[in-house]
Amino acid sequence: MSAATLAIATAVLVGGMTGPVLMPQAASAANLARVQTAASVAAPTETRVVQTSTDEGKLTRGEKRDVIRTNVKKGTLTTSVRFTGKNKNYVVMVKQAGSQSTQTKANKTIVLNQDVSAGEVKIVLKRAAGPRRNANWKLQQTVLAPTPAPAPVAPAPAPTVPPTPTPTSPAPTPTSPAPTTPPAPDVPAITPADFGAIGDGVANDTSAMQNALNSLETGETLTIPAGKTYRHTAVLKVSKPGVTIAGSGTLLATAEATSAVHLAANNITLDGVTLAMGSTTKRWVAFEQMKLRIGRHDGIAVRNVTVDGSAAAGIYVGGASNFTLSDVLVRNTNADGIHMTTGAHDGVVRNARVVNPGDDGVAVVSYRNDGELVRNITVESPRVEGQRWGRGFSVVGGDTIRFNNVYARDTAGAGIYIAAESEFNTYGVSNVVIDGGTLLRANQQADSDSADRPSPDKGRVVHGAIMLYNSQADQRISGVTVRNITITGTHPQGYDHVRVASYSAQVQERLEFSGIHISGGSDYLFKPIGVPAGAYRTIGWTHEGAGVPNHIGW
Template identity: 35%
Template sequence: MDARDLMRGSVSQTRNHPISTGPPRRGEASPGLAAALLLCCSLLPCDAQAASLPLPPSLCPAAVPAQPPATVQVWRISDFGAVPDDDLPDDEALRRAQATLRPGDWLVFPPGRYLQAGSVAIDRAGLTLWGPGATLQALDPADHALLLQADGVRLAGLTLTARTDRRRDAPAQSRLVLQGAGQVVQQVRIEGAGAAGILVLGARGFLLSGNRISATLADGIHVSGGSRQGRIENNQVNDAGDDLIAVVSYERDPAPVQDILVRGNRVAGGRWGRGLAVVGGERITLEDNTVSDVLRAAGILVAQEGPWRTRSVDQVRIERNRLMRIGRPQDAARAAGAPTGHAAIEVHRHETPPGAAGIGRLHIGHNPVEDSGVPALRLRDGRLDAGASGARLDCPALSTR
């Protein structure tokens, strides 16, 4: 079966964890991994088999309703000293709120602009932070993450912005970080981040739904650190500094990323990286996504990459994705580097050491490629297998529309 057939009928705050797996830029050092390993081992058993255990039902995510239910306790951030549209940081108000709220409570941000001086951890389990019409603006380009560390934390309706200066790579320089179980990020706008817009680092049973992410200096959404059992659905990612959505497993992570569903997303505007990337991982599904205007690299990449010390890939399903305007020569002047030579859908291993497992089983089907300047598919590694499982999710699907 050739490419045409496949297309016709047939992707705790630590300062040294890498946010990118793209080809190293000239003069760019290889990222450190030890700090990320220490963080992930504190969140997950440092055993690959343990990472495959089913999630207890209590750790499955719960979608955020459109309004606070009458049965929950509702607090306002202004109850703890935050004042919208003033010039004072509101970090301490967030910390005071967490000292008072109990699991199941809602913390509401009335409309307006709130300021965040540095990274803030949300470490009280079961809280819902809700703020349609509210903006939380981060002020420090080197330290601006909102870190969801406790289980069952949900974030909905807010806009998160950040001052940025240059590309960075640490979790504290991502705008939003998920590190617990059963967490939800829903209908959130992220405008700017020194590193990733959303970094999912060792999280379990998470849901990212209906979010809009733009102007990040590294990946739009980056999933790594042995994260598992996650849904990334119906998000829009535009103008990322690297990959638009990336699933990445590093050798020194406690386990590979497993059981991730990437579905119904619209990603566009990749000047440096790829549209959707699976660089190490097991049981990953990319389906019903739209990938467009990726200027120099693959629209969808499945790879093991030696320079970044990433793991092998197995059981990936890539179905019903639409790819448009990938690698067109007329767009090369707007790219952030020379063309990579990738196809629209690229499967390969890159500079891997002897004995590396590379790419295992994958299914690729019904992925039309339109108005592009590169071949539809280049399969340089892996084995096509219609039975490749893709994501196997323990938690039930949620309707968030």
């Protein structure tokens, strides 16, 4: 068989074999010749300039940085910046989504090279350290890309090359030093001062703050420094996903009609900041007046934040999913402390403390006009301390809601309130668990002497410590468990410590109250109104330390 015939036969067999196949020697030599010929005619890769641009500007004393945005083509970007000023060192950062930013420090001229894809590039210019002196800068950018290769030319026939002798022993493998990872660049913190904010609580920093928020890219952090108070007179909106606003400084709103901070993108983190409200004249109700508004977005996290005053609700969660509120302090609001509504779902509120709210402390509310039910919410270890109006913890329309280890003292109405209300056209309630906690001196608004009520200008509210209430004819309260609650010192004129009311036979069913321990207040422990005995059970109660007979209704 000829070498050519053997090569063809081998090619046919290769596809169906699982073991190694030996290529005939003549065919191997020809292949080697072709490889060597191709290597000998290959030309080095050439590049060409595909884009150039220039810009210039001035870094003034009032600015800590300049930000330039350009659209580039794919290739290798060379960025050259020449500074003219009295500072010793400057910083240039080149950033593009999906690629690592680079930076360097130098005296006057900085040159950076970076591979980029087609799209927007952000260049940040700033002083490295020292006093803020005026500095002029000139920027030049060049993009290089490979020159398209010419059409290939068929090579001349290659001579037969004798086979290379097989070495008798393998060549030693050279030892290479382990690769080293370069140190991470020293990325300067981004602060409102970089955009001209003063932070003395007097100057109007609205524009500078909004510009700072707008400058952020995914993964970046805006630092609100300790001791700084940035006054704003318009709503501040965070609209870039995946950014962080952190620090122990303060954002102070002084125009109550436009006093909100609005988190309006996925995966935003707000950490450690105080959101303060100046004086207010009334209770407001619009989005622009919610001190912290969390919009219909996913994965937002708020932690260690203080809300100090609000024209409306302190923290308003409207339609958000997979959100987390942890270790927040909300005080002196004109409406609810924390209000979750408009189909908010799959959220966790952990260690929230609400002091002196103008309405409910922590509320879940599902309005039928919104067309969405709040669902899958867990509230861990919340505290409500003092109250001008409202209830401590409320679920007014919602499904699969759980409160654990609650504490409320001196509430105006009930400490725990679960309802479907025709008055506000809400949905019904299902699968709610309140497990563990203390209700101290609930229902202070029940006092017959108006001067002794938390809101002397408003009428009496008679709830007791725990109240379930249904006034919606076509909605149900179903599957509610309240257990392991200590009730102490409910206002005597609140009458019943636990009340279940449906004044027109609206449906309430499968209600369980277990492990309820009552002391102080009135001697009326439990009162059902318009609810059949088979709808509820009371198990394991005590009153002043003595056991109370169980009632097994279902």
